[in-house]
Structures are given as structure tokens and as C-alpha cells.
Amino acid sequence: MKSLLVAALLACTATQALAASDCILDNCADQRPSPGEPSVAPAPDAPAPRQWPGPRRGGGAPSGDFDFYVLALSWSPAFCATGGSQRSSAQCAPGANPGFVTHGLWPQYQNGYPSRCGGDGFLPFSVLSGLGDLYPDQGLARHEWRQHGLCSGKSPSGYFADVRAARDGVAIPQAFKGPQEDREVSPLDIQRAFIDANPRLRPGMMAVVCRRGTFQEARFCLSRDLRAFVACPEVVRQGCRSQSIVMPAAQ
Structure with a gap:
């Protein structure tokens, strides 16, 4: 009789644990916003995401295995x-x-990212021909694929x-x-x-990237289904640390 009571207690405990960890799209029952409240990133005490030691090349990561996307919009x-202008005369023509132009949409891990996964790297012309308003250069589109x-x-x-x-x-x-003239701005601006x-x-969901005191691009972290911005500490840490940067004018 005592053994039956112990078994029942263990089963009940397991059921409660399962319910507590029941999450949909990283949105757990005890973390879901009220109706009408904007989506937010998982709470800090959510289950730890998978870790990846760094970029893997040459097909080292399985295709489709990633945590979120990074959308990079470059300041042309x-x-x-x-x-x-030496690399893309079309993009830099008068x-x-x-x-802002599309640099890329990158699958990302919470730490590190997959790269050059296995598969057919050929980009059909039927797809490439429809990307003229999406990328500033066809060569960039091929590279990104x-x-x-x-x-x-x-x-x-x-x-x-x-x-x-x-x-x-x-x-x-x-x-x-x-903008018709160069301006001096801060990454925070x-x-x-x-x-x-x-x-x-929200802060913590995007990064401003600069190089040699010049604004380069803005990077946004998005859920896999592209329906929400998500927190991305590693991406944010790679952002610009300068207090003031130059934003060149459009030509």
C-alpha cells in the first residue's frame, strides 16, 4: 500500500513539472502576456538555450538547426x-x-552561428531575377544564399x-x-x-554596428517565424561602443 502511495506521488510531481515547462514558441504559461500586451523575450529564468561554440563551416551544422534570425540592414x-564603389558600381552609382539596404538574414544560435551548411549552393535564375528590389547586388544575393x-x-x-x-x-x-548631408550621431540615437x-x-533586441567611427548597419534579432523581436545578448555585445559616429549622407 505504501509503495502505491509513493508511486502516485511521483506521478503527480512529474505531471506538475511537465505543466510548468509547457512552452509554446518560448512563451511559457507563467510568462505569457495578457491579451493585447506586446510580445517580449523569454524571462531570464526560462530554460537555458542551446549553446554553440562558434561558427561552423564546411557543412558542420545541420541545415535548419538554429535559434533565431538576425536581419542586417546596411547603411549603403x-x-x-x-x-x-570598387566592389559594387551599380549600388554606388550616382x-x-x-x-538602408538588405545585407542578409542570418540563422543564429544564442552563442555562435551556423555557416555554409550542406545543400545545393546554386541559386536558380528564376529566384535571383526577383531579388532586384531586395538586394543591391546579385553577387551579394548569391553569397548570402x-x-x-x-x-x-x-x-x-x-x-x-x-x-x-x-x-x-x-x-x-x-x-x-x-539624409542629404553627413551627420554625427550616437549609436544610442x-x-x-x-x-x-x-x-x-526593445533595448537588447538590436545592435548598431560601426567601423572606424562610421555607422555601418543595424542588426535586428527576430524569432524563427519572424513574428517577434527577441533578445540576443551576444549580438548586442558585438555592437558599436563609440559615443559618436558619422552617418554619411545619401548620394
Whole structure:
């Protein structure tokens, strides 16, 4: 009789543990916001994410195995002002310098990222021909597919549909749409402008990247289904540490 009572108690405890860890899309029952409340990243006491020691190349990571996406939007005037015109004459031609352009959508682990996963690196022309308004250069689109797209676990058309959805899902602040003169800004100014333009975006969910005192790009961390911004401490730590940077004007 005593053994039966002990077994029942253990079964009850296991059931309660299962219920407590029952999470959907990293949104656990005791962490879910009230109806109408914006989505937020998992609480700090959520189960620890998988760790990855660093980038894996040459097919070292299985395709489709990642935690979240990073959307990188490059500031095209900075690219062209720092030698980019030698690599992409089309992007840097007079009058063709638009402002923010898509750099890439990168599968990411909480620590590290997969790279050059196994699969067919060929990008069909039927897909490539539809990317003219998505990437500033076809060579960049091909590179992004081989370097990052293969790790998404999706077909070329499916991956680039995600790239388009991610890009369209981030609102560009009005102040950054074609400035006509160089300006001096702080990384915090850029972050605040994006947070103001995107109500669900919070500090800790994006990074501002600079190089040699010049603003390079903004990186946003998105859930795998692209429906929410997510916290990404490692990506944020790689952001710009300068107090003041130059944002070159559109040409």
C-alpha cells in the first residue's frame, strides 16, 4: 500500500513539472502576456538555450538547426564611402545610393552561428531575377544564399521570401530616409529612433554596428517565424561602443 502511495506521488510531481515547462514558441504559461500586451523575450529564468561554440563551416551544422534570425540592414552610403564603389558600381552609382539596404538574414544560435551548411549552393535564375528590389547586388544575393540561406533549412524561394518579410517588417525611421548631408550621431540615437518606429522593439533586441567611427548597419534579432523581436545578448555585445559616429549622407 505504501509503495502505491509513493508511486502516485511521483506521478503527480512529474505531471506538475511537465505543466510548468509547457512552452509554446518560448512563451511559457507563467510568462505569457495578457491579451493585447506586446510580445517580449523569454524571462531570464526560462530554460537555458542551446549553446554553440562558434561558427561552423564546411557543412558542420545541420541545415535548419538554429535559434533565431538576425536581419542586417546596411547603411549603403557608408558602404560606398569606404571602398564599396570598387566592389559594387551599380549600388554606388550616382543617384542609386538609397540609404538602408538588405545585407542578409542570418540563422543564429544564442552563442555562435551556423555557416555554409550542406545543400545545393546554386541559386536558380528564376529566384535571383526577383531579388532586384531586395538586394543591391546579385553577387551579394548569391553569397548570402551559400553562406546563410542554406542553413535555414528552406528552399531558395522560401528563404528569400523570409528575407523580404523580415525586411518589410522593420520600419525605417523617417529621419533616416535619404539624409542629404553627413551627420554625427550616437549609436544610442540610432537605436532610439528604431525603437520609436517599431513599437515591439526593445533595448537588447538590436545592435548598431560601426567601423572606424562610421555607422555601418543595424542588426535586428527576430524569432524563427519572424513574428517577434527577441533578445540576443551576444549580438548586442558585438555592437558599436563609440559615443559618436558619422552617418554619411545619401548620394
